[in-house]
Amino acid sequence: MIYPFFSLAKTHRITPIDFRMNDVAIRVEAVAEHGMATIWDADVLIWAASQIVGARDAGLRTSRLMAARPREILTFAGRGTSARDYHRLKAALDRLQSTTIATSLRQISERRMHRFSWINEWTERADAHGNADGIDLIVPDWFYRAVLDDALVLTIDRQYFALTGGVERWLYRVVRKHAGRQSHGWRFEFRHLYAKSASLSPFKRFAFELRDIVRRQPLPGYRLLVECDGRGRELLAFAPVDLSTHACGQGVEANVLSGTEGHVPSGTGGTCYQEPKRPDSSSTSMTSGSPNSESNLYESNSSEVGCRRDGGKLQERAP
Structure with missing residues (x-):
């Protein structure tokens, strides 16, 4: 995936x-x-x-x-x-x-x-x-x-098929594989994600698309944040949404095994999934611990990805 x-x-x-x-x-x-x-x-x-x-x-x-x-x-x-x-x-x-x-x-x-x-x-x-x-x-x-x-084999949410962008579809697969149901989620450095995507877009364009996905929060079952590390690199942090906290009734399982009756891979029936409140990436932090080692494989220029080394807010720029 x-x-x-x-x-x-x-x-x-x-x-x-x-x-x-x-x-x-x-x-x-x-x-x-x-x-x-x-x-x-x-x-x-x-x-x-x-x-x-x-x-x-x-x-x-x-x-x-x-x-x-x-x-x-x-x-x-x-x-x-x-x-x-x-x-x-x-x-x-x-x-x-x-x-x-x-x-x-x-x-x-x-x-x-x-x-x-x-x-x-x-x-x-x-x-x-x-x-x-x-x-x-x-x-x-x-x-x-x-x-x-x-x-x-991993299950996927039925709403995956409604994702219209290629990057967001690919990113859902990455998030589903790495975050799964871990409450602490995961982090990846932007450059690492860019390498794994094999996208033909310039890196600046790819980074802009990631920030836009974070702004829109389209990935079902997960919330995303953009964070900056001490070296001025942008990190994408993600973690599962806690479905049990939703107010539409008892918590339900959003993902079901592939091949269930009705031929859907996941998300059969009505779920309590609601799009999470969009976080402020400049002030909110996930408790996902230290960035995973894989996310540090690629060096990046902070002026390219929009992080400021002085700890200021993320400056988002269109490519």
């Missing part, structure tokens, strides 16, 4: 992602005709994961070969079901199939790279009259084995 496997832009990207950190290496390549698979295309993979988990939990035999009607995938991801939406789904399947990944992730002990595409192949089914009747697709073994490993 936290590594750069997808393009965060809605525009056509063919520039490869070449990410290396410690023992993790990721290389993502696209073809010019279709472009790189985007983080919105990944909704198809979330749907696939929910189906595999649901079948396994029901005691059914699972398989890498999956069959569905386009409407099922589209409604699962909160999309429309018009002919235009169907054509967009087929374009997403083309990008997922043509994007290739080579990674050492989960292969470190074997000292080798695993190369695959997000979809090995997909087929459009037709009825006796030649009308589109469904889609068959085959997911790669790397993905399939990860879904069947409970330690590698």
Whole structure:
């Protein structure tokens, strides 16, 4: 969830992602005709994961070969079901199939790279009259084995599909992975997040987007703050929202296991989630302890990210 496997832009990207950190290496390549698979295309993979988990939990035999009607995938991801939406789904399947990944992730002990595409192949089914009747697709073994490993699967909030920005979708994945349900949350330095995103935007633009996300607080179930450390670097701090304090009744579980009845990955039924009060990033602090060591890997210029070394308020500037 936290590594750069997808393009965060809605525009056509063919520039490869070449990410290396410690023992993790990721290389993502696209073809010019279709472009790189985007983080919105990944909704198809979330749907696939929910189906595999649901079948396994029901005691059914699972398989890498999956069959569905386009409407099922589209409604699962909160999309429309018009002919235009169907054509967009087929374009997403083309990008997922043509994007290739080579990674050492989960292969470190074997000292080798695993190369695959997000979809090995997909087929459009037709009825006796030649009308589109469904889609068959085959997911790669790397993905399939990860879904069947409970330690590698996290639930997500249903409102994730309503996030419209690529950076905020990617950031939700990072926050969900690192903060989880830890009351003390987590911190990352802006430069570290920028490296992990593999964004093609200039760093100043990326930092501006992070501050705007903090201002809007769109991530379901979490609150965000911008903090400055003693060296003038901006840190993004985040922690789960305490749902039990909401006034709409008894506290409820916002996340549910993938593959539950009704084919939603999380957030089934009404929840008591309310958008948290927007904090004042210049005066509020989370009790998340010292910044994690990973957040200190990247040096940054305080004049670029807008922190003042004199302890003054954060100066937010558009790129």
